[in-house]
Amino acid sequence: MKKLIILDFDGTLVDTLTDVALCFNEALRQTGYPQHPLEAFAGFVGGNLETVVSRMLPPDRCTTDDIDRVKTCYRELYLSSSKPNTKPYPGMMDLLQELKRRGYALAVNSNKGQVLLDNMVDKMFPPHFFDAVVGYQENRPSKPDPDGVRRICDSCHLPMEQAVYVGDGASDIATAANAGIPCVFVLWGQGTEQDRTDSRVYRCVQTPEELQALLTKEDW
Template sequence: MAKIAIFDFDGTIVNTITDVALSFNKALETHGFPTHPMEAFDGFVGGNLETVVSRMLPKDAISDENIDKVKFTYREIYGTSPKENTKPYDGIMGLLQDLKDAGWKLAINTNKGQKLVDDLTAELFPEGMFDSVVGYLESRPSKPDPYGVKMICEECGGDISDAIYIGDGMSDVNTAINAGIPCVFVTWGQGDFDGDFDDVVSVSCVEGLRNELLG
């Protein structure tokens, strides 16, 4: 049975932070909230969109109403922006191709909206690179729920015991733990590795990830 490599998207295989930050600042400004310097967004992103928005709002402005306003405006702005700064991390394309050549199934599991991740994947990667792409839909649970992992394994025709999760945030670690599969935490993204977990290792470069997956 071919192994299944499940990748987070933002901060793991694609550097999206600049375009994400620009869109969030426009959304915040639209509703009269303070904007943030680019470097602050490393500490904001990770998890579902509601959690991300709550981190960047002033503490006295955190409410369901304000979170929803910024969230929906951000989705509109980001969805229609050109994303000129978004691209795969150096070395990722070669690693993905090597995994494909070695018989692996490749998948994406992200809390980014399904249409957005479908469009970006089609734009940034060769056709057929990924065997399954599972993004956010309101009709199904988001990470760290293991729903997406189970869906991917089914679509890839494999068992969950064949899968390994690769991500840059604690939501990715928790998704892997909840699914009962090993995880590789990559440190080049926006997350901080926090804790000592069984079946979780961290790597600081794409070559380190290659060694973990291909030996």
């Protein structure tokens, strides 16, 4: 039986895409790079920040210096933004509260910076709602390295064999595979058709209600 539910943040728990896209476009404008239609950003996000920025820069202007310039500007803009369009997906709070009621441990694993992730979790969820929250720090590997999963399992005092990973992108699938745990793929995020059909995906779900049914009734 699985006892620990590890969830990705952006695109799985919380709809952050609009505010992320707006801040990236402003960062691109301020640093002199071409901007993109908001709908294009679903294809850019996923992975660490360096990878995301590299996807939106022109091939002939995608050096390490270019990426660092946009990344630094974006971080400042996103941190100071009030993020008016960012909120948990419909039905997500009901799902999480039911899982907690049934005794599951809940955790967040994200490539969002740890301080920013902590602030956003504190803003959008009740105090101490999650048993562990692991984001990106420069002194430790980012997803898809399984380091975050190991840290969460250690913090929750549960073995990896009792964990399941829930995410919406390629980095989530790879993180779960690298940790040796099942990945449940949600279809409401920014994942691609290639992600959905990845052989490493355990199940795909279309709604939080379907996810709840899977997590609470599946014979793992």
